[in-house]
Amino acid sequence: MALEGRFDEAAGVVRVGDDARQRYHDSRGYGYPLEGNEIALAPVEAAHLLYRGDLEAVVDDSGERLDFRAFVAREPGRKFGVRFLVYADLRSRGFYLSPASEPWVADPPEEPADFAVFPRGKGPGDGEIEYALRVIGERTDVPAGELTAGVLAVVDEESEITYFEVSRRDPSGTTGATLPDGCEADLLADRVVVWEPPVDLYESAFYGQPLEGREYDKPTLQCSLLEAAYLAERGAIALEPTAVRERGREVEGERFDRRLAVYTTLRERGVVPKTGYKFGADFRTYADVESVENLGHSELLIRVHPDDYVFEPRDLALDVRLAHGVRKTMAFALVDEAGGVDWWSLERLTP
Amino acid sequence: MALEGRFDEAAGVVRVGDDARQRYHDSRGYGYPLEGNEIALAPVEAAHLLYRGDLEAVVDDSGERLDFRAFVAREPGRKFGVRFLVYADLRSRGFYLSPASEPWVADPPEEPADFAVFPRGKGPGDGEIEYALRVIGERTDVPAGELTAGVLAVVDEESEITYFEVSRRDPSGTTGATLPDGCEADLLADRVVVWEPPVDLYESAFYGQPLEGREYDKPTLQCSLLEAAYLAERGAIALEPTAVRERGREVEGERFDRRLAVYTTLRERGVVPKTGYKFGADFRTYADVESVENLGHSELLIRVHPDDYVFEPRDLALDVRLAHGVRKTMAFALVDEAGGVDWWSLERLTP
Secondary structure (H helix, E strand, C coil): CCEEEEEECCCCEEEECCCHHHHHHHCCCCCEECCCCCEEECHHHHHHHHHCCCEEEEECCCCCEECHHHHHHCCCCCCHHHHHHHHHHHHHCCCCEEECCCCCCCCCCCCCCCEEECCCCCCHHHCCCCEEEEEEECCCCEEHHHCCCEEEEEECCCCCEEEEEEEECCCCCCCCCCCCCCECEEECCCCEEEECCCCHHHHCCCCCEECCCCCCCCCEEEECHHHHHHHHHCCCECCCHHHHHHHHHHHHCCHHHHHHHHHHHHHHCCCEEEECHHHCCCEEEECCCCCCCCCCCCCEEEEEEECCCEECHHHHHHHHHHHHHCCCEEEEEEECCCCCEEEEEEEEECC | CCEEEEEECCCCEEEECCCHHHHHHHCCCCCEECCCCCEEECHHHHHHHHHCCCEEEEECCCCCEECHHHHHHHCCCCCHHHHHHHHHHHHHCCCCEEECCCCCCCCCCCCCCCEEECCCCCCHHHCCCCEEEEEEECCCCEEHHHCCCEEEEEECCCCCEEEEEEEECCCCCCCCCCCCCCECEEECCCCEEEECCCCHHHHCCCCCEECCCCCCCCCEEEECHHHHHHHHHCCCECCCHHHHHHHHHHHHCCHHHHHHHHHHHHHHCCCEEEECHHHCCCEEEECCCCCCCCCCCCCEEEEEEECCCEECHHHHHHHHHHHHHCCCEEEEEEECCCCCEEEEEEEEECC
């Protein structure tokens, strides 16, 4: 027999009595207990019970009886539509989940989240949270400063949901190589040519890209302005670092200094950054380069952004989708005014 | 025996005599004939011959002898570095190619291009052009109004080259379906719910997305604001078209009207547009939908832009790479002030 709920609009919950506590809370993880034998349901929980036919109606403050359609049309609560869709999706995948706040959960996640999702087979009372889940529509901007570790559920305009795991992730590697000293080089409009460098500069340390097919036996290396700035600063090539950096700024504006900060940090961490152009990213990175001959695949794609950047979910979907398609992980390097870098990675998640 | 050239800096060509005409022009497609037995070489052609050791040096106006390195350091001519790299790459792939202007080619391509590339096995004199090729560095912006049919070669910062075939491409399809009349629907914050529509609205015409798992036998369809605006305008759902469009603009700003113009055009052409969110695009499209049960894969990913949009090559690389990875073609819909649409497609090309 389906029960009826009472919409306490001031408190923003739906109260249900009778045997709701045993049927919906104790055995199925909905809501939280009130005095007596009532339970309080969040609007998305009440909507889900209406949706499934477990609640017949919800009566509002004026006495109007609302069925699923009418309750949904009220859009009770912030982001109701997208939160309901995610709630329903995770329920259908066999998870228990609750609003990520007291009194639904005794120990809510530290980071702001919409839902606490429990490990499969466990419920709200077991005290273990699998995912701290945040829900957004695809048109919701995400300022970089508001990124939090956890799961991000993005609901697109046709109500499909994509889940992302957002984690802090500092890249590190084992690549190290001695740099040469004062190699001859020329600064061109948008690149640098290094003439007859020691063969290890490319073969072991993976700087630049050889110019192929010269009939003379004179290895020539082309470097990006970024690589060249790094090498010039360390005296490995005989160019004025200032001149190379100036050229870099001419070509790419303020992006250049940000990318150089990230490039430098990566090299210092033993990671080899190469251009990510073909993947639409700033860098692709190799953690453990011993020789170019035995090069594995790059593991990360990195996008460099200022720390006040605002992400659009659609671009996140694109970046992560591409990375996944080429078996790499998408990472973001957020650079502050002083050149400090904050690292995040985003991966597609199937809950 | 390697020859020497003379750099005529005013004319911007390198002149070579002796048997250059027979050795470099007649048999290998470099340069164009001058009076007597001299030929004139474009700077990239001269650089290539220096590179290969066929020219020993180029003497400039002041009498200085320039080897490959010194000639390159001069950066003779606009976009010299990137044009040289593409020239060398295509030569190494077995193509003959020339600057795309007279007198190198008798009949240059109509569209502005850097090089005329000839079909494999054919040369400048055979009168057949395989590709009208334009060369840019990865940091060069491409205004939408400057897109031309042909091949675009993008040289990244580490001198790798990606080739794109740019074509005009009007989508068309065979999907047609009768629309229902006045279905009940509710306008929510960022989507629309259609209550108990005829089953064909989704099953044959592929509008919306069903809400799954309802225990009642009441099919419920969620539509995007875009689909809903289109349906409302045609009386298929009982919502005020103006209200839906207003909501669309609240959610996505001016993009909404552009996307609606493209959505409408596609439906009119018998193509079914669905959201492209998961691919970071505006739409994925199906040309021939008979029923959702027998749905094939979508063929195109479409990005919608205003006609004054400026493309960044890095984003083009990303879009095209993703499309290729999911076996679709990337297309761009450029929308003018009046809602007219110009269609382009971009595909990766291996010359």
